[in-house]
Amino acid sequence: MWSLWLLMCCTPPPNLGASEAFRVREGTFFTGELPEDEAATSPVVVYAAGVSYVLTQGQGNIPFSGLASTDAYSVAVAFADSSDGYWVVPVDGPDVTQDSQLLFDLTLDFSRDVVYGPQQLIFVAIDANGKPGPRYETTLCVLPDYADRNFASCDPEVPPQDTILSLSWDNNADLDLVVVAPNGKVVSPLSPSTFLETDPEGTSVGELSRNSNGNCVADGFRLESLIFAEEPPAGTYEVYANLRANCGEGVSHFDLSLYRGITHEEGGFEVEHSQLLTGILLPTQANGGATPGTHLLSLSLP
Amino acid sequence: MLLLGGTYPLLWLLLPSLVWADEDIEIEVEDSAQTPHAKNVPVEEVPAEVPPPPPAKIDPLTATGLQISGYLQAQYQHNQLSQDELTPDGHPYNQDRFVLRRARLVVERPFDYGNLKLELDANTVDGLQVAPRRVYGSLHLPNPTSAEPFVALTAGLFDIPLGFELQQSTEDRLFMERSLGSRALFPGDADVGAQLHGGLGPLRYQVAVVNGVPLSATASATDVFTQKKTFLGRLGAEVESPDRYTFAGGASFLSGTGFHRGTTATAPQLLWSDANLNGLVSLDELGAIPAQAASPSSTYQQWAVNLDFHGAVRSPIGWTQLFGEATLASNLDRGLFAADPVSTGFDLRELAWNVAAIQDIFDYGAVGFRVDAYNGNSDAFEARRGLFLPVDLSVLTLSPLAMVQFPGFGRLLFQYDYVVDHLGRDVSGEPIDLANDQWTLRAQVGF
Numbered sequence: 039m040w041s042l043w044l045l046m047c048c049t050p051p052p053n054l055g056a057s058e059a060f061r062v063r064e065g066t067f068f069t070g071e072l073p074e075d076e077a078a079t080s081p082v083v084v085y086a087a088g089v090s091y092v093l094t095q096g097q098g099n100i101p102f103s104g105l106a107s108t109d110a111y112s113v114a115v116a117f118a119d120s121s122d123g124y125w126v127v128p129v130d131g132p133d134v135t136q137d138s139q140l141l142f143d144l145t146l147d148f149s150r151d152v153v154y155g156p157q158q159l160i161f162v163a164i165d166a167n168g169k170p171g172p173r174y175e176t177t178l179c180v181l182p183d184y185a186d187r188n189f190a191s192c193d194p195e196v197p198p199q200d201t202i203l204s205l206s207w208d209n210n211a212d213l214d215l216v217v218v219a220p221n222g223k224v225v226s227p228l229s230p231s232t233f234l235e236t237d238p239e240g241t242s243v244g245e246l247s248r249n250s251n252g253n254c255v256a257d258g259f260r261l262e263s264l265i266f267a268e269e270p271p272a273g274t275y276e277v278y279a280n281l282r283a284n285c286g287e288g289v290s291h292f293d294l295s296l297y298r299g300i301t302h303e304e305g306g307f308e309v310e311h312s313q314l315l316t317g318i319l320l321p322t323q324a325n326g327g328a329t330p331g332t333h334l335l336s337l338s339l340p
Numbered sequence: 341m342l343l344l345g346g347t348y349p350l351l352w353l354l355l356p357s358l359v360w361a362d363e364d365i366e367i368e369v370e371d372s373a374q375t376p377h378a379k380n381v382p383v384e385e386v387p388a389e390v391p392p393p394p395p396a397k398i399d400p401l402t403a404t405g406l407q408i409s410g411y412l413q414a415q416y417q418h419n420q421l422s423q424d425e426l427t428p429d430g431h432p433y434n435q436d437r438f439v440l441r442r443a444r445l446v447v448e449r450p451f452d453y454g455n456l457k458l459e460l461d462a463n464t465v466d467g468l469q470v471a472p473r474r475v476y477g478s479l480h481l482p483n484p485t486s487a488e489p490f491v492a493l494t495a496g497l498f499d500i501p502l503g504f505e506l507q508q509s510t511e512d513r514l515f516m517e518r519s520l521g522s523r524a525l526f527p528g529d530a531d532v533g534a535q536l537h538g539g540l541g542p543l544r545y546q547v548a549v550v551n552g553v554p555l556s557a558t559a560s561a562t563d564v565f566t567q568k569k570t571f572l573g574r575l576g577a578e579v580e581s582p583d584r585y586t587f588a589g590g591a592s593f594l595s596g597t598g599f600h601r602g603t604t605a606t607a608p609q610l611l612w613s614d615a616n617l618n619g620l621v622s623l624d625e626l627g628a629i630p631a632q633a634a635s636p637s638s639t640y641q642q643w644a645v646n647l648d649f650h651g652a653v654r655s656p657i658g659w660t661q662l663f664g665e666a667t668l669a670s671n672l673d674r675g676l677f678a679a680d681p682v683s684t685g686f687d688l689r690e691l692a693w694n695v696a697a698i699q700d701i702f703d704y705g706a707v708g709f710r711v712d713a714y715n716g717n718s719d720a721f722e723a724r725r726g727l728f729l730p731v732d733l734s735v736l737t738l739s740p741l742a743m744v745q746f747p748g749f750g751r752l753l754f755q756y757d758y759v760v761d762h763l764g765r766d767v768s769g770e771p772i773d774l775a776n777d778q779w780t781l782r783a784q785v786g787f
Contacts, residue, residue: 090617112769128769131726
């Protein structure tokens with residue numbers, strides 16, 4: 039009797055894969071290890087490829103397509119080492135130009151928490167009896183969302199930016215990162231650079247990456263970064279978080295982080311991450327841009 | 341107990357305006373308690389010090405002829421699909437919740453040759469809603485030997501006269517809801533129109549013309565009235581021997597018109613597709629969508645035929661009931677798959693049936709079991725591996741039920757729905773049963 043009750047009330051719900059590193063729009067999520075049989079000769083994934091080798095954390099609508107052998111019924115896909123399960127999509131019709139092997143298409147959405155850097159995406163064809171074939175690997179590289187498409191995490195020859203001050207938040211409110219630079223320039227989406235004409239020649243310039251959720255147009259980024267490609271001018275930076283408009287949202291939880299690029303003398307690069315502050319902004323603090331917003335901290339850079 | 345205890349405050353919130361509005365009515369009512377005594381005592385022998393009799397207590401409702409009743413159904417429901425996540429189109433997966441399923445207040449005024457009825461419903465199925473469920477007036481020629489009149493004309497919002505389930509009282513029905521097929525074909529159990537009905541001996545007949553859009557708690561895209569109205573009716577028979585047995589059965593038909601929405605004219609649009617995923621706009625990623633002309637709306641035929649039966653026999657432990665019905669329909673699904681033959685290019689065939697049994701256990705409870713099946717499109721196909729293959733859209737639901745009765749007050753019900761369908765996908769991409777069973781625990785009280 040008790041087991042029946044437990045079955046009815048407490049059976050864990052199916053895992054929909056919503057918290058996975060990526061989601062497949064047409065796919066069904068299965069928990070467990072990706073099935074594969076390296077010794078099998080069929081079914082096989084002949085090829086699989088996406089439009090681009092590089093993508094960014096949080097980027098969606100990434101099309102992948104491929105070809106599977108004629109005995110395939112579905113194709114499973116997962117990251118090589120960071121998935122709790124795998125996605126399955128049924129194959130489509132035959133490609134008559136490729137010996138009637140079966141086409142498949144899938145659309146991927148990558149979460150903002152996906153590990154950045156090179157990743158191995160594994161495809162496995164599955165036959166009518168659920169028997170898997172060998173794996174087919176393809177490589178892609180994920181860029182960190184704060185770095186505004188800097189390729190350092192994907193290409194070891196590319197150095198990371200020197201300094202990134204990044205404000206991120208958790209809803210579709212129009213928050214702005216506002217920084218008063220040592221030269222007195224107020225950097226905000228309305229004036230997205232530390233550059234002043236009176237600056238000495240050769241002074242490093244910091245630029246704001248974007249105006250996220252500007253005018254309450256939700257863009258999904260929820261992140262603004264002040265990026266110095268080279269070492270920023272020394273001095274104290276006054277940092278503000280300005281709730282320009284709450285856009286019908288509730289409380290906004292924000293995170294302020296600092297990323298410093300480190301070049302090793304023996305070669306190679308590293309990015310050091312420091313979480314400076316977390317906090318909340320109330321809807322009543324929305325000011326339409328009348329003030330710089332809430333002062334978060336004074337950041338001294340050497 | 342919290343649910344049960346809340347009934348009377350609800351009643352007294354709703355009743356005062358009806359009860360005390362008639363305080364000033366002067367009614368001559370014979371006091372039965374005093375009259376026999378007065379007849380036996382000569383007037384001259386009445387002592388002078390005897391106080392006058394108290395004024396007669398008059399029920400204002402009885403004086404106006406109004407009959408008021410009501411009931412409340414509150415429940416907790418659980419579904420295996422529930423979790424705190426959203427579907428791809430933004431709806432919550434979670435269905436685990438407390439629900440005020442029905443709170444009904446019924447006001448009825450019978451006349452010698454007619455009847456007026458108003459039934460209001462409050463529920464929290466889709467937010468808080470208060471709406472009329474039945475509102476009609478009826479003129480009838482009574483049959484002195486039967487509760488069923490020879491002929492009656494009813495107009496207003498009334499139960500759809502087709503089959504058994506649609507006309508079964510939601511207060512009396514033990515199963516939580518109508519069967520899936522009935523809910524798919526008729527999202528609501530009432531419609532607006534006029535009906536001619538009655539009986540002669542064991543024969544029963546109903547003929548109605550209605551809008552053809554069952555009124556339900558949630559409006560849908562198919563809720564459009566057409567100029568042509570829906571005709572439906574039922575011809576059946578009923579025999580009964582009070583406290584011993586009752587048998588009934590009938591055949592029903594429906595002929596109606598469905599509506600296919602046309603499209604409105606569109607403005608030209610510029611479309612950007614980030615083909616190389618660099619987040620930047622380039623000329624080869626821009627496309628133009630020219631303006632489109634409006635397309636006209638159109639209508640299509642709907643029909644249904646239905647057979648139903650209901651039998652009940654009383655034994656020493658209580659009534660034993662067996663009932664069921666089968667419906668064959670075309671283009672009539674408005675609640676589950678929303679049939680639209682103009683879009684699909686062919687008529688959709690629907691088949692629904694259910695069989696149920698209920699055994700009373702003295703006056704203290706009952707157990708029941710229902711099997712219902714529904715196929716919303718018997719000719720459905722889907723493309724898999726480049727082939728168009730038939731797909732089985734049928735849903736079979738097995739529903740055991742247990743009820744504890746509190747005589748004169750209310751009842752507590754539990755129903756488990758074991759759902760067998762083909763909506764899931766296995767690892768090969770083939771359709772399999774989806775884990776979407778559910779159970780409901782309901783408390784019902786009435787007055």
